[in-house]
Amino acid sequence: MHTYVFLSGILIMTYFMVIAKRLPPLISSFRLQSLFLFLFTVSLAISGGEPSLYVVAGLILILKVILIPTLLLRIIKKIKVNENLGFFMNPQLSLFTALLLTYLSYLFTFRVMNLIDRMQAASFALALCVTLLGLFIMVFRIKALSQIVGLLVMENGLFLTAVTMCRGLPFIVEFSTFLDIFISVIILGVFVYRINTLFTHIDVNKLDNLKG
Amino acid sequence: MQIIYFFAIPLIIMAASFSVNNSKVLGRLNALAYFAILLSTFGLSINFKEPLSFFNFFYVDALSILFLFTISVVAFAAALFSIDYISKDVLSGAISEKKAKTYYLLFNLFSLSMFFVPVANNLGMVWIGIELTTLASAFLVGFYNKKASLEAAWKYIIICSVGIILALFGTIIFYYTASTHAGIRSLNWTEIVSSAKSLNVNIVKVAFLFILVGYGTKAGIAPMHTWLPDAHSQAISPVSAMLSGVLLKTAIYAILRFYVITNICVGAQFSSKLFILFGLISLGIACGFLLVQKHIKRFLAYSSIEHIGVIILGFGLGSGFALYGAFLHIFNHAVTKSLMFFGAANVVKKYKKDNMHAIRGIASAMPFTGLMLILGMFAIAGMPPFSIFFSEIFIAIGGFVKGSYLVTAFYLFFIVVIFGAIIYHLSRILFGKKPQGLAVSHEALSTKMAFIFLFIFICTVGIKVPAFLNTLIMGAVKIVTNN
Amino acid sequence: MIFIILQIIFLISLAPLVSGIITKIKNNLRLRRGQSVWQPYYNLAKLFSKDEVCSEHSSWVFKITPFIVFASSLLALFLVPAFIAKSPAQYLGDLLLLVFIFSLGRFFLALAGLDTGSSFGGMGSSREMFISSFAEPAIVMAFFAVSFNFGTTNLAATCGPGALKFSSLIAGIALLIVTLAETSRIPIDNQETHLELTMIHEAMALEYSGPSLALIELASYLKQIVFFTLISATVYPVVFCAQITPIQALTGIIIYLAKISFIAVLIAFTEVFLAKMRLFRAVDFLYFSFVLALLALIAATLGA
Numbered sequence: 001m002h003t004y005v006f007l008s009g010i011l012i013m014t015y016f017m018v019i020a021k022r023l024p025p026l027i028s029s030f031r032l033q034s035l036f037l038f039l040f041t042v043s044l045a046i047s048g049g050e051p052s053l054y055v056v057a058g059l060i061l062i063l064k065v066i067l068i069p070t071l072l073l074r075i076i077k078k079i080k081v082n083e084n085l086g087f088f089m090n091p092q093l094s095l096f097t098a099l100l101l102t103y104l105s106y107l108f109t110f111r112v113m114n115l116i117d118r119m120q121a122a123s124f125a126l127a128l129c130v131t132l133l134g135l136f137i138m139v140f141r142i143k144a145l146s147q148i149v150g151l152l153v154m155e156n157g158l159f160l161t162a163v164t165m166c167r168g169l170p171f172i173v174e175f176s177t178f179l180d181i182f183i184s185v186i187i188l189g190v191f192v193y194r195i196n197t198l199f200t201h202i203d204v205n206k207l208d209n210l211k212g
Numbered sequence: 213m214q215i216i217y218f219f220a221i222p223l224i225i226m227a228a229s230f231s232v233n234n235s236k237v238l239g240r241l242n243a244l245a246y247f248a249i250l251l252s253t254f255g256l257s258i259n260f261k262e263p264l265s266f267f268n269f270f271y272v273d274a275l276s277i278l279f280l281f282t283i284s285v286v287a288f289a290a291a292l293f294s295i296d297y298i299s300k301d302v303l304s305g306a307i308s309e310k311k312a313k314t315y316y317l318l319f320n321l322f323s324l325s326m327f328f329v330p331v332a333n334n335l336g337m338v339w340i341g342i343e344l345t346t347l348a349s350a351f352l353v354g355f356y357n358k359k360a361s362l363e364a365a366w367k368y369i370i371i372c373s374v375g376i377i378l379a380l381f382g383t384i385i386f387y388y389t390a391s392t393h394a395g396i397r398s399l400n401w402t403e404i405v406s407s408a409k410s411l412n413v414n415i416v417k418v419a420f421l422f423i424l425v426g427y428g429t430k431a432g433i434a435p436m437h438t439w440l441p442d443a444h445s446q447a448i449s450p451v452s453a454m455l456s457g458v459l460l461k462t463a464i465y466a467i468l469r470f471y472v473i474t475n476i477c478v479g480a481q482f483s484s485k486l487f488i489l490f491g492l493i494s495l496g497i498a499c500g501f502l503l504v505q506k507h508i509k510r511f512l513a514y515s516s517i518e519h520i521g522v523i524i525l526g527f528g529l530g531s532g533f534a535l536y537g538a539f540l541h542i543f544n545h546a547v548t549k550s551l552m553f554f555g556a557a558n559v560v561k562k563y564k565k566d567n568m569h570a571i572r573g574i575a576s577a578m579p580f581t582g583l584m585l586i587l588g589m590f591a592i593a594g595m596p597p598f599s600i601f602f603s604e605i606f607i608a609i610g611g612f613v614k615g616s617y618l619v620t621a622f623y624l625f626f627i628v629v630i631f632g633a634i635i636y637h638l639s640r641i642l643f644g645k646k647p648q649g650l651a652v653s654h655e656a657l658s659t660k661m662a663f664i665f666l667f668i669f670i671c672t673v674g675i676k677v678p679a680f681l682n683t684l685i686m687g688a689v690k691i692v693t694n695n
Numbered sequence: 696m697i698f699i700i701l702q703i704i705f706l707i708s709l710a711p712l713v714s715g716i717i718t719k720i721k722n723n724l725r726l727r728r729g730q731s732v733w734q735p736y737y738n739l740a741k742l743f744s745k746d747e748v749c750s751e752h753s754s755w756v757f758k759i760t761p762f763i764v765f766a767s768s769l770l771a772l773f774l775v776p777a778f779i780a781k782s783p784a785q786y787l788g789d790l791l792l793l794v795f796i797f798s799l800g801r802f803f804l805a806l807a808g809l810d811t812g813s814s815f816g817g818m819g820s821s822r823e824m825f826i827s828s829f830a831e832p833a834i835v836m837a838f839f840a841v842s843f844n845f846g847t848t849n850l851a852a853t854c855g856p857g858a859l860k861f862s863s864l865i866a867g868i869a870l871l872i873v874t875l876a877e878t879s880r881i882p883i884d885n886q887e888t889h890l891e892l893t894m895i896h897e898a899m900a901l902e903y904s905g906p907s908l909a910l911i912e913l914a915s916y917l918k919q920i921v922f923f924t925l926i927s928a929t930v931y932p933v934v935f936c937a938q939i940t941p942i943q944a945l946t947g948i949i950i951y952l953a954k955i956s957f958i959a960v961l962i963a964f965t966e967v968f969l970a971k972m973r974l975f976r977a978v979d980f981l982y983f984s985f986v987l988a989l990l991a992l993i994a995a996t997l998g999a
Contacts, residue, residue, distance in 0.1 A: 004859060004860070004861055004864050005864065007861065008861060008864040008865050008868065011865065011990075012865070012868055012987070015983065015986070015987065015990075019979060019983055091979055091982075092979065092982055095982065095983060095986045096986070098986070099986050099990060102990060102993065103993050106993060106994070106997050110997060112414060112415075112418055113414075113418070114414065118998065122861055122994075125997075131381060135374065138370070138374065144366065147370055151370070151373055154374070154377045158380055158381055158384060161381065161384050161385075162384045162387075165384065165385075165387075165388040166384070166387050166388050166391050169336055169387060169399065170336060170397075170398055172334070172336075172337070173334065173337065173339075173340070173399060176337070176340045177336075177339075177340065177380070180340055180343050180344070180347075183347055184343070184346075184347055184369075184373060187347055187350055188370075191350070191354065191362065191365060191366055191369065194354070194357065195362055195366060198357070198358075198359055198362055199359065199362075204366070207363040207367070209359065209360055209363055210360060210363055210364055210367075210441075210442040210445070210446070212441075212501065212504070212505065212506075212510070
């Protein structure tokens with residue numbers, strides 16, 4: 001029961017990110033998505049998983065629910081950038097594409113992976129769909145910050161895959177992955193900051209000097 | 213515990229970069245340190261008999277040592293080349309003294325992460341090593357903090373991160389089938405490979421696709437190569453050499469580890485087809501861009517895509533000759549392309565422009581660099597007696613031996629066209645009259661040493677593959693063909 | 696039978712309270728004391744005891760509309776199961792009928808808005824029709840998703856005992872978003888103002904007074920509780936079947952009240968934390984719920 005609630009929470013939040021028009025809602029949706037992911041992981045840990053899952057859940061809570069969104073919101077405040085995301089594809093069409101991607105990931109799960117357990121199949125499809133939608137946000141949104149968020153959404157999808165399919169990766173890998181994500185967000189943040197000072201905008205569609 | 217050097221020495225230099233105040237001294241120290249690393253990898257490869265394993269965490273076999281050796285050769289050359297390059301930048305005021313120290317810090321971090329990839333046994337740790345290489349080199353790509361370099365760095369880090377996330381997805385799926393179908397609760401390559409037969413065939417196929425596309429992005433396989441020309445052309449030049457020479461190869465290394473598992477589980481047909489497809493696409497795209505490219509460093513970057521295509525194609529053909537050629541090509545391309553990037557760096561610094569239509573008469577303006585570039589041009593284009601010719605020929609023979617005539621014909625066609633493109637473009641900038649008012653200049657001793665060091669490898673491997681390298685490559689071929 | 700009568704009476708008397716509670720929570724969240732939760736009852740009592748004024752230009756449509764609107768809401772109330780998994784009049788119709796019944800009420804309300812000839816009424820009607828043309832597909836799609844799981848559109852069956860499914864959860868959330876539009880709540884409409892630029896539902900009912908207004912208000916309370924009940928039944932199905940003991944009935948009532956108040960709190964929070972959208976942004980919002988409903992349908996077809 002509660003697993004379903006958390007999973008659909010993750011899905012809805014991903015869809016919210018697809019229609020979000022401004023950066024702050026995008027980031028708060030990401031925060032909520034990570035919160036649902038945290039709850040999901042905790043529920044898995046309680047239902048007889050490995051004790052390392054608790055640590056991993058704690059890492060999600062600290063990094064993805066608290067630190068990273070706060071960091072991103074601070075960057076937005078600091079660089080005083082126009083908060084609109086900018087669309088390469090309008091929200092309606094984006095939603096429709098998102099739907100299509102979701103359907104594809106379901107098909108992929110049922111046709112290719114041949115998972116027997118329905119619950120596992122559903123969560124794998126969901127994880128794949130979250131990963132794809134993260135990629136979608138990266139590709140079809142103009143602001144550089146939304147690419148960071150898209151990357152993080154993809155990571156969330158991956159983590160969901162790891163947790164539902166194999167009850168988490170080996171602990172050391174999981175731990176270093178989280179550290180890695182945090183470092184990469186900081187580095188990307190630095191680059192956004194620099195791009196903003198040098199270009200006076202963070203629109204990736206205007207980063208087109210290098211061609212051919 | 214020989215591998216401790218790869219981690220200890222860069223760490224020491226990183227610490228030194230905080231305490232040593234003079235960047236020139238730091239540069240010399242750096243070169244010395246990489247010489248020590250080179251010696252230790254050399255020792256490792258000479259004495260190599262059987263795979264070493266430490267704590268079940270590090271695993272060093274012939275394949276690892278081949279890559280380690282390649283990385284250390286290029287890193288040493290880059291360290292030598294950096295001394296003069298960076299101090300000139302400091303003198304001309306392009307970068308500050310403090311930034312020069314940051315350069316050495318990042319340089320070491322970058323090579324440290326690359327050394328980590330081939331020795332990690334855990335496939336998850338391999339992933340982390342490759343992600344770290346991206347993070348460490350992103351600042352080196354955007355080092356000059358100009359508009360173009362920032363743009364390149366942004367594209368580099370974003371595209372490679374996406375690629376690498378797909379690779380992690382593949383790794384997770386591998387882990388899933390390993391844990392449910394083979395009962396292995398670990399990502400150690402040695403364990404997965406030993407029970408690769410019991411993995412689920414379909415899932416392994418899917419996972420390998422993700423791995424190939426994911427790590428392939430990092431390896432610069434077309435059509436996922438879009439970050440590569442930007443990053444290679446904008447990075448600080450010694451790092452361009454490392455990016456092109458060895459960074460791409462570490463990604464290839466990661467693919468190869470999965471390639472072995474996949475081949476055991478699914479059979480060689482599956483990966484072979486994919487590799488040949490991607491290899492030919494890379495060759496074709498590189499061929500087209502090489503014909504029309506104006507920017508000298510971008511030109512070299514597209515040539516890297518071509519050579520990655522050659523390597524992938526070699527692995528795809530999969531016969532003994534082709535595999536040997538592919539491994540040899542990994543080493544040959546690393547040394548030759550580094551030499552070309554060093555030459556291009558000197559040219560760009562001297563002429564202060566990178567458009568090949570505006571550069572003329574390098575041979576008379578900078579005699580030593582000019583000579584090296586002429587030789588390097590023939591080497592990179594694949595002219596005998598230089599080493600690349602032989603590895604490319606091995607792959608062609610491998611193709612004929614296997615009976616893939618059409619593929620090999622395409623391969624030879626692209627190679628020939630690219631040969632023409634390289635000779636045409638580079639000879640135009642090398643020969644001719646030098647612009648008036650451009651004084652003839654001579655390179656610093658350390659720079660010359662870097663060139664000569666690389667050139668020795670180009671020649672000797674061309675004439676005869678050294679015995680230790682031969683053993684390593686044979687070992688690597690054995691690992692890949694799994695017997 | 697007695698249960699059915701009791702349930703209907705109970706729901707009717709509960710309906711204004713839900714609105715009162717939501718208003719109270721909203722006011723408290725905004726750090727105001729707020730009106731009493733019983734205020735809707737006082738309002739109704741006051742309106743029923745007042746005289747009525749009709750525009751002399753209006754026709755019979757204007758006079759008949761409050762009764763039709765109220766009747767449609769009441770009929771809808773008969774169709775939904777609340778405490779036990781059996782709708783009071785389940786042989787009367789199913790999920791689709793529910794949609795039609797609400798459309799009927801909406802149709803007459805829109806006509807009445809036009810009938811008086813005031814400019815606000817016409818504006819409200821056109822907006823209501825615009826919004827509902829996006830809301831209704833979402834409702835229907837969400838219902839399809841739910842009924843797909845059970846192979847029937849019968850409300851009692853779809854809200855009855857059965858494993859909670861991923862698809863029904865998503866459909867419930869889609870319904871929740873539509874409910875915001877149907878009960879004229881904040882991102883779409885605002886019940887609290889009579890600002891001519893924004894009002895939709897209030898604009899249509901602007902010309903009504905006295906008992907007619909009371910009927911329309913009561914009808915909208917009923918509509919609200921019908922939607923809440925539907926959401927609660929799809930997301931967290933009713934557990935007790937037709938033949939039940941009084942203890943079970945009591946438990947059913949308590950569970951039902953808990954579910955309803957949870958939704959009420961959720962709605963109150965949404966209203967406080969969201970800003971009202973422009974009319975054309977509201978379309979995006981409803982489109983979102985439609986996509987969610989479609990998603991639920993996809994999940995349902997794949998059996999998740």
